[in-house]
Amino acid sequence: MIPASFEYLRPGSLNEAIAMLSEHGDEAKILSGGQSLIPMMKFRLSRPACLIDINRIPNLDYIKEEDGYLKIGGLTRETALEHSDLIRSRFPILHDTSFVIADVQVRNLATVGGNLAHGDPANDHPATMLALDAEIVATGPQGERIIPIKDFFVAIFTTALRPEEILTEIRIPMNGSRRGGAYLKVERKVGDYATAGVAVQVTLNDRGDVQRAGIGLTNVGPTPIKATGAEGALAGKQLTDEGIAEAARRASEEAQPSSDLRGPAEYKTALVQELTRRALYRAWERAKK
Amino acid sequence: MPSTRRVSIQINGEKISAEVEPRLLLVHFIRETAGLTGTHIGCDTSSCGACTVLLDGRPVKSCTLFAVQADGGEISTVEGLNRNGQMHPIQEGFHLEHGLQCGFCTPGMMMSARALLERNPHPDEQEIRWAIAGNLCRCTGYQNIIKAIQYASKKMAEGVSA
Numbered sequence: 001m002i003p004a005s006f007e008y009l010r011p012g013s014l015n016e017a018i019a020m021l022s023e024h025g026d027e028a029k030i031l032s033g034g035q036s037l038i039p040m041m042k043f044r045l046s047r048p049a050c051l052i053d054i055n056r057i058p059n060l061d062y063i064k065e066e067d068g069y070l071k072i073g074g075l076t077r078e079t080a081l082e083h084s085d086l087i088r089s090r091f092p093i094l095h096d097t098s099f100v101i102a103d104v105q106v107r108n109l110a111t112v113g114g115n116l117a118h119g120d121p122a123n124d125h126p127a128t129m130l131a132l133d134a135e136i137v138a139t140g141p142q143g144e145r146i147i148p149i150k151d152f153f154v155a156i157f158t159t160a161l162r163p164e165e166i167l168t169e170i171r172i173p174m175n176g177s178r179r180g181g182a183y184l185k186v187e188r189k190v191g192d193y194a195t196a197g198v199a200v201q202v203t204l205n206d207r208g209d210v211q212r213a214g215i216g217l218t219n220v221g222p223t224p225i226k227a228t229g230a231e232g233a234l235a236g237k238q239l240t241d242e243g244i245a246e247a248a249r250r251a252s253e254e255a256q257p258s259s260d261l262r263g264p265a266e267y268k269t270a271l272v273q274e275l276t277r278r279a280l281y282r283a284w285e286r287a288k289k
Numbered sequence: 290m291p292s293t294r295r296v297s298i299q300i301n302g303e304k305i306s307a308e309v310e311p312r313l314l315l316v317h318f319i320r321e322t323a324g325l326t327g328t329h330i331g332c333d334t335s336s337c338g339a340c341t342v343l344l345d346g347r348p349v350k351s352c353t354l355f356a357v358q359a360d361g362g363e364i365s366t367v368e369g370l371n372r373n374g375q376m377h378p379i380q381e382g383f384h385l386e387h388g389l390q391c392g393f394c395t396p397g398m399m400m401s402a403r404a405l406l407e408r409n410p411h412p413d414e415q416e417i418r419w420a421i422a423g424n425l426c427r428c429t430g431y432q433n434i435i436k437a438i439q440y441a442s443k444k445m446a447e448g449v450s451a
């Protein structure tokens with residue numbers, strides 16, 4: 001399958017890339033890992049007149065701790081998250097997530113920035129970033145602006161990014177020492193998109209009460225879903241079996257799945273409940289360590 | 290017609306330069322421009338891994354990458370495995386352990402195996418299965434592919450110590 005013709009631009013700097021985006025407007029698309037965009041272009045579901053390949057822009061590929069945040073560069077590959085000691089030790093939820101995305105070949109190219117910017121409710125990072133209360137750094141002609149992740153996913157395949165903006169960084173607050181998270185996904189076979197997925201991150205205070213709980217849901221609605229009702233049910237209380245069961249029930253009520261080849265809506269709703277329960281126990285385990 | 294672009298890609302150590310349309314997929318550059326047809330096209334939809342090659346040492350699906358993106362890069366394909374007509378231990382493993390039937394998936398499978406063994410010379414079975422999760426085989430049931438990679442892992446370790 002051959003995509004439609006396009007003009008190919010390869011900026012060497014962020015400023016150059018933004019100038020190109022401003023010039024070409026809606027006609028242009030950013031090419032990062034290409035693992036969502038190129039398949040769509042081959043099916044001609046997407047026919048951009050111009051591709052702006054950001055892969056040669058320096059200093060967009062990093063994972064670091066700075067100013068109380070974990071900072072992930074927009075061009076960081078899934079493979080880098082998968083093999084990062086910092087991620088494994090401090091943010092196992094992110095390791096869980098990268099590990100279940102696609103396969104080795106796709107993860108070698110796919111970027112975390114692209115995974116979010118694509119706005120696909122079937123992608124796995126959105127739920128995790130919702131659970132972590134991440135912030136998106138968007139860089140455009142006017143400089144940088146911060147978009148809270150809860151405002152980022154606007155509609156299916158649509159995010160709050162403007163056409164002339166590039167997602168340059170993801171920031172995850174590192175507050176609280178007793179933190180733990182987990183991402184659980186049910187898929188039909190290795191490398192498949194989720195039938196349903198649940199991301200959970202909890203922070204406990206000194207007394208062991210839940211200081212904050214973040215819960216995100218994958219592929220059970222037109223956008224990734226932040227299960228605020230379930231989060232609210234946990235906040236300020238001790239984690240208990242009853243509390244976890246109640247939060248899981250609420251999360252399943254917040255899911256809006258539709259029936260498709262991956263299963264009937266009722267099944268997906270039940271999956272969300274069970275995965276939320278299991279993810280909460282795992283997050284709790286990790287937070288106690 | 291939009292402008293073409295000059296790209297220069299090392300394939301198995303040999304530099305291949307050509308004027309290409311940006312929409313030319315890397316797999317077509319390898320098969321048609323360079324004439325190396327060992328790299329297969331299976332699904333053409335990023336799922337099967339038959340088109341797997343190494344780009345700067347890492348396995349990628351060459352049907353899901355434009356040739357212009359690999360400009361200046363180094364590609365390894367199945368044709369680069371043998372040394373002076375001698376089979377690579379991975380090829381030997383697939384041969385001796387019956388790691389193939391029709392052979393369609395084999396070139397991609399071997400490139401994934403090669404990348405795995407370079408990063409992790411002594412993988413356990415689980416690690417092998419994980420490394421080839423992006424390579425589908427309709428024939429073998431994978432069991433003998435695992436054995437072939439285990440054979441290569443052993444053989445390569447002997448090669449180092451000998």
Ligand SMILES: Cc1cc2nc3c(=O)[nH]c(=O)nc-3n(C[C@H](O)[C@H](O)[C@H](O)COP(=O)(O)OP(=O)(O)OC[C@H]3O[C@@H](n4cnc5c(N)ncnc54)[C@H](O)[C@@H]3O)c2cc1C
Nearest residue numbers: 030032033034035036037102110111114115117123124167
């Ligand atoms: C076989 C297969 C299986 C997959 N399975 C999964 C899975 O299980 N879970 C999962 O989450 N994903 C999966 N994916 C998708 C994969 O993770 C994608 O690569 C990812 O969704 C997009 O990242 P990318 O870097 O490849 O982006 P691209 O494909 O390059 O871009 C995607 C979109 O985002 C835009 N974009 C990219 N980067 C930026 C940026 N920095 N700023 C602004 N806009 C940008 C592009 O213009 C484009 O519209 C799979 C892909 C394949 C081929």
Ligand code: FES
Nearest residue numbers: 331332333338352
């Ligand atoms: S042909 Fe590339 S993945 Fe199947």
Ligand code: FES
Nearest residue numbers: 390392426427428
């Ligand atoms: S040997 Fe036939 S597909 Fe693998």
